[in-house]
Amino acid sequence: MKNKPEKNKSNIKAMNGGYAMAEALRQIQADVMAVYPITPQTTIIETYAKMKADGKVATEIVHVESEHSAMSATIGASAAGARAVTATSSQGLLYMAELLPVASGLRLPIVMCVSSRAISAPINIHGEHGDVMAVRDLGWIQIFSENVQEAYDDVIIAAKLAETVDLPVMPIMDGFHTSHTTERIEICDDKDIKNFVGKRKAEQSLLDFKNPVSFGPVALQNSYFEFKIDQEGAMQKAKSEYKKICAEYKKISGRRHGLFEEYKLDDADSAIVIMGATSETAKVVVDNLRAKGKKVGLLKINLYRPFPYKEVGRELAHIKKIAVLDRAISFGAYPPLYQDIVSSMQHAGSHKHEIASYIYGLGGRDTLQKDIEKVFDDLEEGEISNKVKYLK
């Protein structure tokens, strides 16, 4: 690197997910960032703090004393018209839980990077989707990233989406598997990203003294319901806006993003539905089985909230046997993604789909190719029941 002249610096870099998300936050030029450490998210805020220390960002960093205050400060900053961001994991996300519906209810376009992790007890710092699943009904848009490249891309898409629909967005990467794994990625030009996300133009702001606004009023029986219906309307709109933004982003990045990624599905008889980092392992298994002549495929969900039920149903309509892999447990119920896929398939296609449920990777447990192979074996052998199976 040293011998290369500065101007020819390549946009191809090696970085881990934490660094990549921080790099994306630098490029979207956040005005305010609240920082509080928690593994495996800390790499994001540490990287960003160093950027600030080296004069690479002008962002006001607020060194809060808890995640509760991280989200509170982000809410205050966003209501004041700033582009406000933060990052968290696991217990930190749950500690914010009180404020997550405040952020979405106030329609604040906050971006919060999440390095997803298991939740206590027992304590476990490793990757899992249990934290983000626990807050999935609180009005945040949730986007799952498969790898470091997507983690970077999704933060940029999230920033634009948030300010387009006035809703907070959570780009999510798997703790450690993505956040701490160094991969080759391509970074867009600063200028392109600056033009892509633009400047935030808040319709209402605490800094507007001519038209003072009261944020966060009391809404009683006669109005609360309507507020929530409006909010759901914005959430539904987010789906089409997300698609548009992905298409625009492709123009500057050359990379395709969308509601989901269909992998060798066209002529498949059986398929796995999955989200996040383990999709990569599963794709390798699909390739291996395809080489053996098996008609298998995969659907990787990117936009989890709002969930694209109709589109998923259409995409999977021709698949006879489906296995849904959840990296989270929903005690006393079917796992979250499984429930969403069952709902999606209810009105799709003419034949009845057989849908199996698997839970994998809790507390950072490795999920290997042989585990995914076992799932396809089950599908092939017709071992499909309504009983949840564990890949462990």
Next chain:
Amino acid sequence: MNKNLTKKLAPGHATCAGCGIPAIVRTVLGATDEPVIVSNATGCLEVTTTIYPNTSWKVPYIHSAFGNAAATAAGIDAAQKALLKNKTLRQAQGKKPAKIVAFGGDGGTYDIGLQALSGALERGHDFLYVCYDNEGYMNTGCQRSGATPYGANTETQPAGTQSFGKDKQRKDLMEIVKAHGIKYLAQANVAYLDDLKRKAKKALETPGPSFLLVLQPCTSLWRFPTSDYVKVGKLATETNFWPLYEIEDGKYTINYTPSNKKPIEEFLKTQGRFKHLFTSRNKNIILQIQQQIDENWEKLQKKVSGI
């Protein structure tokens, strides 16, 4: 009503008759001519001034949750600093950042909001935090808080055959806040508005964080006639139950010394929440309260003289 008084908080609101909270808000916000932004904790002030589709606030206002008025203010402070780097905004706002004032009750300050307050003070945000202290969770119907005084009857620690009400002293919030090394903090009382106004002015002129702890006698749940809140408030100070003092750069000043200090019974007997103390069984509790007040006053005087 005096139009100047209602410039920032309109007369239309739903506080109880005889509530001093609006007077506290108007006095504090009236102490500056510069633009202000209000961050408000969940509580009496918030529920009575923002019932949709109405709002009593004529200045930018945000309510987020119960325990985070200070952290919300911190975010607004950071946003102002970030956005004032932007030229057009700076010009629109007269180049100076607005004053940020957070209001919270004692529940939102002594208890659930203490950590957020501590963090914001430590980080040195430019804001004023005002705690209107009605000595309990009054918005939810009089439950015990860390500010509830010894011997008070509350719904969660009621007086009974085996109980005289709260059996712990309240937290010394002034000392907790002072320990953060902030430049200005003061204890005030809604019954002494001139003193409050002077303190609010000083606090708002202080760069960095400042703090006001204001006694707010609650007619509904301290249980006294609605016409008496000034009288009850004055008795709190005349008995040394609630001294008026300020701390500037660590230096204590007592702002009012009663010329003829009254016994604590004079204050206690005005309120239903202490009624149970006036029985032969609880006589000693009143003695203990008096003793504690005398000790606290002595300590405060020592702090003034720097001993």
